[in-house]
Amino acid sequence: xxxxxxxxxxxxxxxxxxxxxxxxxxxxxxxxxxxxxxxxxxxxxxxxxxxxxxxxxxxxxxxxxxxxxxxxxxxxxxxxxxxxxxxxxxxxxxxxxxxxxxxxxxxxxxxxxxxxxxxxxxxxxxxxxxxxxxxxxxxxxxxxxxxxxxxxxxxxxxxxxxxxxxxxxxxxxxxxxxxxxxxxxxxxxxxxxxxxxxxxxxxxxxxxxxxxxxxxxxxxxxxxxxxxxxxxxxxxxxxxxxxxxxxxxxxxxxxxxxxxxxxxxxxxxxxxxxxxxxxxxxxxxxxxxxxxxxxxxxxxxxxxxxxxxxxxxxxxxxxxxxxxxxxxxxxxxxxxxxxxxxxxxxxxxxxxxxxxxxxxxxxxxxxxxxxxxxxxx
Ligand SMILES: Cc1ncc(COP(=O)(O)O)c(C=O)c1O
Numbered sequence: 001x002x003x004x005x006x007x008x009x010x011x012x013x014x015x016x017x018x019x020x021x022x023x024x025x026x027x028x029x030x031x032x033x034x035x036x037x038x039x040x041x042x043x044x045x046x047x048x049x050x051x052x053x054x055x056x057x058x059x060x061x062x063x064x065x066x067x068x069x070x071x072x073x074x075x076x077x078x079x080x081x082x083x084x085x086x087x088x089x090x091x092x093x094x095x096x097x098x099x100x101x102x103x104x105x106x107x108x109x110x111x112x113x114x115x116x117x118x119x120x121x122x123x124x125x126x127x128x129x130x131x132x133x134x135x136x137x138x139x140x141x142x143x144x145x146x147x148x149x150x151x152x153x154x155x156x157x158x159x160x161x162x163x164x165x166x167x168x169x170x171x172x173x174x175x176x177x178x179x180x181x182x183x184x185x186x187x188x189x190x191x192x193x194x195x196x197x198x199x200x201x202x203x204x205x206x207x208x209x210x211x212x213x214x215x216x217x218x219x220x221x222x223x224x225x226x227x228x229x230x231x232x233x234x235x236x237x238x239x240x241x242x243x244x245x246x247x248x249x250x251x252x253x254x255x256x257x258x259x260x261x262x263x264x265x266x267x268x269x270x271x272x273x274x275x276x277x278x279x280x281x282x283x284x285x286x287x288x289x290x291x292x293x294x295x296x297x298x299x300x301x302x303x304x305x306x307x308x309x310x311x312x313x314x315x316x317x318x319x320x321x322x323x324x325x326x327x328x329x330x331x332x333x334x335x336x337x338x339x340x341x342x343x344x345x346x347x348x349x350x351x352x353x354x355x356x357x358x359x360x361x362x363x364x365x366x367x368x369x370x371x372x373x374x375x376x377x
Contacts, residue, residue, distance in 0.1 A: 011326065012355050014283075015333045016148045016176050016305050017198040018205050019349030021259065025203060028258035029251040040250060041242035043257050048209075048238070050260050054201075054269060055193065055211045056184040063217055065210045065235045068249060071175045071196035073229065074208025075101065078171055078192045079142070080108050081220040081231035087139040088112065090131055090168075092123045092159070095149030096336045097173055101142050108225050113138060119150055119337055122300060125158040132166045145174035145193075146181060146304045149336040150295055151344075153181060153302035160189035169216055175199055175208075176304050180276050180348055182269050191216035197252055200272065200304075200348050203259040206252025277303040279347035279356050286360035287345070290367065291374025295342050304348055305333075310341040315372050318343055324369060328362045 013020045033040045048064035055062070067074045079101065083089055088111040091102045098114075105112040113135060115127055123143055132138055141163045146153050156172050163170040169191045174183070178193065180200030185193055191213045197203040210231065212220075217235060224230035228246065237245045266272055280303040284294060287308055295307035310316055318334070322343070325332055335342030345359070367374065 009329065011329045011331050012351055012359070013331045013346070013349055014351075014359060015331055015346045016344070016348065017196070017346075019198060019202065019346065020351050021202055021204060021255070022262055022350045024262060025255045025259045025350075029204065029255045031251075031254060033250050033254065035248050035250055036243060040248075040253070044238070044244075044248075044253060045242055047253060047257050047260065050264075051209055052211060054179055054260075054263070057186055057211050061186065061214055063212055063214055063235055063239075065212060065217075065231055065238065066244075066248075066253075067208045067210065067229070067231070067234055068206070068244065068246060069208060070205060071173075071194065071199075071208045072100070072104075074194040074196060074210050075173055075175075076104050076226075077208075077229035077231045077234070078194055078210055078212075079104050079110065080225040080229055081223055082169065082171065082192060082216065083110050083140050084219075084223055088135070088137045090114070090128070090135075090138045090141045092128065092141065092143040092154070093117065094121060094123060094152060094154070095119050095144065095147035096338070097144045097147060097149060097175070101144070101173065111137070119147075119152075119339070120296065120300070122152055123154045123159060125155060125162050128159055129162045129166070132162070132168060138168060140169045140171060142171040142173070145172050145183070146177035146302055148176045148305055150307045151302045151305040152296060152300050153177065153304070156183065156190065157188040164189035176348070177302075179263065179269055180272055180304060181302070182273055185211055197249075197256050200276075201256060201259050201263060202348075202350055203256035204252050206249030207256075273303065275352060276347045278353050279303075279351065280306060282353045282356040283345055283347065283359065286356070287363070290360070290364060295337060295340060305344050305346045307335055307337055307342040307344050310343070311372070311374050313372050313374060315370050317370075320370065321366060324366045325359075325362055328365070330359045330362050332359075
């Protein structure tokens, strides 16, 4: 237990979220604000407007909808609201989050098709064109921007060009990339893009948000398969009187509003991406020097999160490695790659290369404690 007499330092979260947030963002939550308070309604209006700016989505063509719950709630809201009863979804899969999209479509009884590229390959836009030519019943296409399973970044702008040329709607799960990977949503021909409060904007968990093209959003009217995840009704409520249909995460929104201010002060998405890229370069170089191998080749590796293979050493035990790093104040993340033993180190959140170097020293000390010598360390 911490009380005011025991100072403590939070562990640094090298994870894909929840992640380390700034003191200012944490402080911004320390208020009680009623959900119908005009200050809160104004804050929500500002947040929605600033998210459109970050997406480079013109305000007369796109709308921002905030949905309570984690990122998956936003994804399920879009899938279950956008695709009509006679529609068909093509899912482009190269990791666990792509597979989850397919599961959501299955639960809602949505007709679906998928292309699985394996976890070591990016989505191939040419294959999307061929799939659309082969199956004219497909009405919607969905891809993951940064597949957090490995850290691979898919070229959503190239896929968007193909879906637009074929007059299909394009849905993007940009959970771990939005705000940390520059993207012009209009130029990329994206109809719905989803992210959440606790990723590259560096807020705390509590909600997801969706940037939707007005025409695509209008089509959602009457299509929802659930009450709470009805994207159109949620948008309509927010537009009508600025209020949520159900209790909003007021504190998470206050924190997020401050986090957006800090993103602006940092220099916007480009500057944030540059900081994350430096974190990534520092960790990758340092881990290689210690004898670790990244799962992906450099050409495919994005700057959001990196998967490292378990070292081939009899004394390496991930649970022990994780616990020892945790005790030193550094939280890494288990792997999600299906056919390789990996762990992950995230590069997003309120941290810089000093933190990355501290993590690397802790990894070095941990290997010594475990009696592990890798070629390189
Ligand atoms: C690409 C991607 N999609 C979906 C999710 C799910 O988000 P949540 O756990 O907030 O529901 C994540 C979480 O890390 C993610 O990285």
